Amino acid sequence: MAPRTATRPARSKAAARPRTTRRRVLRVDHHKRWRPNSRRGGVCGYTLDDKTCTRRGAHYCEPRADKVVKFFAELLIHPAGALANTRFVLAPWQEHEIIRPLFGEVHWSQQWGRYVRRYTRATVVMGRKNGKSALLSGIALYMLCGDNEESAEVYGAAANTRQAGKVFEPATKMVKKSPILAERLTHIKNARRLVDEKTSSHYEVIPADADVELGHNPHAFILDEVLSQPDDSLWVAMRTAAGARVQPLMLAITTETKDGTSFGADFIDEADRVMEDPPRAPHHFVFVRKTPRTVDELERLWRLFPARPELPVSLDAWDERNWAWANPALGSFLSITSLREEAEEARKSPAAEAGFRQFRLNQRVSQVTRWIPMDLWNACTREIAPTPDWVRERLRGQRCWGGLDLSSKLDLTALTLLFPDGSALWRFWVPESVTPVLNEHTNGSFEEWVRDGWITETEGDTIDYDRIYDDVEADHNDFKIVDITYDKWCGEPVRQEIVKRTRLKMLESNTTFDRMTPPMTDLMRRLKAKGAPEFAHYGNPVARWMADNVEKKSPRDDPVRLRPVKPDRDKSGKRIDGMVSLILGVDGAMRGMPKPSVYESQGMAL
Numbered sequence: 001m002a003p004r005t006a007t008r009p010a011r012s013k014a015a016a017r018p019r020t021t022r023r024r025v026l027r028v029d030h031h032k033r034w035r036p037n038s039r040r041g042g043v044c045g046y047t048l049d050d051k052t053c054t055r056r057g058a059h060y061c062e063p064r065a066d067k068v069v070k071f072f073a074e075l076l077i078h079p080a081g082a083l084a085n086t087r088f089v090l091a092p093w094q095e096h097e098i099i100r101p102l103f104g105e106v107h108w109s110q111q112w113g114r115y116v117r118r119y120t121r122a123t124v125v126m127g128r129k130n131g132k133s134a135l136l137s138g139i140a141l142y143m144l145c146g147d148n149e150e151s152a153e154v155y156g157a158a159a160n161t162r163q164a165g166k167v168f169e170p171a172t173k174m175v176k177k178s179p180i181l182a183e184r185l186t187h188i189k190n191a192r193r194l195v196d197e198k199t200s201s202h203y204e205v206i207p208a209d210a211d212v213e214l215g216h217n218p219h220a221f222i223l224d225e226v227l228s229q230p231d232d233s234l235w236v237a238m239r240t241a242a243g244a245r246v247q248p249l250m251l252a253i254t255t256e257t258k259d260g261t262s263f264g265a266d267f268i269d270e271a272d273r274v275m276e277d278p279p280r281a282p283h284h285f286v287f288v289r290k291t292p293r294t295v296d297e298l299e300r301l302w303r304l305f306p307a308r309p310e311l312p313v314s315l316d317a318w319d320e321r322n323w324a325w326a327n328p329a330l331g332s333f334l335s336i337t338s339l340r341e342e343a344e345e346a347r348k349s350p351a352a353e354a355g356f357r358q359f360r361l362n363q364r365v366s367q368v369t370r371w372i373p374m375d376l377w378n379a380c381t382r383e384i385a386p387t388p389d390w391v392r393e394r395l396r397g398q399r400c401w402g403g404l405d406l407s408s409k410l411d412l413t414a415l416t417l418l419f420p421d422g423s424a425l426w427r428f429w430v431p432e433s434v435t436p437v438l439n440e441h442t443n444g445s446f447e448e449w450v451r452d453g454w455i456t457e458t459e460g461d462t463i464d465y466d467r468i469y470d471d472v473e474a475d476h477n478d479f480k481i482v483d484i485t486y487d488k489w490c491g492e493p494v495r496q497e498i499v500k501r502t503r504l505k506m507l508e509s510n511t512t513f514d515r516m517t518p519p520m521t522d523l524m525r526r527l528k529a530k531g532a533p534e535f536a537h538y539g540n541p542v543a544r545w546m547a548d549n550v551e552k553k554s555p556r557d558d559p560v561r562l563r564p565v566k567p568d569r570d571k572s573g574k575r576i577d578g579m580v581s582l583i584l585g586v587d588g589a590m591r592g593m594p595k596p597s598v599y600e601s602q603g604m605a606l
Contacts, residue, residue, distance in 0.1 A: 041108025065104030079173035119285040123271035130329040137171035143220035152201035152219035159228035227257035227264035291361035326362035371552040382536035402484035403584030409462040414577035418585035422535040441573025516563040519586035549574040
């Protein structure tokens, strides 16, 4: 649980951010949204109500988006709540931040010879009671009978059938309240199924048991509350089954989880990464609204969404100005009074506070959080190195500090050399038996990195220590290494052999809060440095992968203290060895040069 910090730490200049920015009106230009730079395909030509799209290539097709917005407003009636029995006119945030981009973004499909929706996957992460059930019901009905898909299969699932019914039941109520839909759709109550005889399509609730769901061919699959799923089996089963559809949609909506090692946590983290780096997955639409827990997270939001009126202004969980970001419906159909009452109870009870933070502020109630925002990492590229040797030749002969993270014999090992100008040079070693495993977890990239020389693969099932010793000795000859800071778990025999071969100074460290906090803090300072860059990774793809994986942990009572968290290697496929070695290298650089000998300054007395 995050500490009850009422004011933002003074170490950040952003604490003085002007409040006037919160009064600015949000303006959305959908044509400026990031999209792949593709010109494939002719003029779109999609027409609705005498409006024709004349754009080509990957683009935002306004008539297609208009169609979905009109479907909600003209055919759907709110089934319950403060807006019950009124037309479902989408709120501005629902329309412009979810529906229009999700259904309006298209690209040319070579396979189908037509324009199709770009997004085949969507993840929505926000606080509870923000109208998600009604919104999902409306999307399900559109996919059932408004998307021009013959024999469409639309499925809804959650942790159990009862939970999934919370999306299905509002849909049936919407059908009853709409004369047009009531005439067209048939509700088979016992089977929890809505049937569209006109297109031979149906929408139904299914149990969260992937073993019996492999025969489906979903046009749309809606997974409610990902945090409650035990694993990825159902998601994978439905996603792979949708491959035969022209423009399928896999939609998941959830609130933050408290289990940082769960399927839900990985799912949400992936959406978070795509939010800050859309090219990572151009097919994945994300809408992530989480209240920041740290200064770094708060500043990241300000960089990604400049001048948004509903952005948090501090880390204070009790400041009402910070509630709107995770609760976009606040002030409309979400009662501010209700949140105030819950906040008052949460301030008096640690258990209630955990629930308020998780379900209302959409915070992960955990001491472990992602550490490096990828927009900061990308900004420190400086230049893209075409090969590892390009960096090595450029830095040859210069002074530097080393950091060595030696893993077990069965996994990755990393050495980082950090130079005074902030340049970082990595070596990675891996036994060949591990490559197939990590290749699977990196979508085939790991083998490319090995082939291109970014990673040294050694023969056999275990690390070849002699190859590591040879490479460290080569670096000792090529560079002026001041010292190498190493994790004490590397083992004394390794240290002895390196010293024997090179006479390098080896300094022991570990990954405790005391040892990791200063270099981690300094590395983050380097990443954020304005003007002259203080860090450069030259686009090393392996280091980027590890930077994206690294998480930090802080004690509950002292959020300033940090240490990296090594992931479960077998379950997650993640590795952060290159980041640990970088942090150790920063540790060495912070110590600086060794003190000069008295003989260097005064000479030797005769």
